[in-house]
Amino acid sequence: GQSLEQPSEVTAVEGAIVQINCTYQTSGFYGLSWYQQHDGGAPTFLSYNGLDGLEEKGRFSSFLSRSDSYGYLLLQELQMKDSASYFCADNYGQNFVFGPGTRLSVLP
């Protein structure tokens, strides 16, 4: 089976840096994806790590360590619009399994 764990909530102030962690336990692992979901909206793709290391996309970066079964999403220069839920996901085999999500609140 597969399971992914994330913190339920994270709070940070505008302009700060925040890291959202994701640990996983899977019988097979393909790669780690990250999705953003605003309240009332649909999840949207942010990034993907198929290999160990850091992937940078503007203010967002994502990291994967297969040996530690661990990854994180790093958000820099936080803006109010970054307040949302963030989900890590393992696209294992024939389907995607999502973590429970981390709700990020950005304060002024």
Added chain:
Amino acid sequence: IAGITQAPTSQILAAGRRMTLRCTQDMRHNAMYWYRQDLGLGLRLIHYSNTAGTTGKGEVPDGYSVSRANTDDFPLTLASAVPSQTSVYFCASSEGATNEKLFFGSGTQLSVL
């Protein structure tokens, strides 16, 4: 604009009734998925289809059925709705079964009373 269209946007349904949630994509993606989202439980996979003509069960398939007669359409049917099926339902697609990027529809809010 290319993407995934879900219908209806929301629905209130009496328990025991049959309901089909519609999902259509125009991106010619091979793989399609149905997820339900409940507070605190994240997104849970109900059924998936890797290509037209094939379907598979996800984590929570009981009480739901799907079909994939063509590439574009992937309807989800609740044969006899129960209150525990109250949820937000998202349809998604990806180019292939192991593609890292999912595209989601806007969701259907379903309430079963």
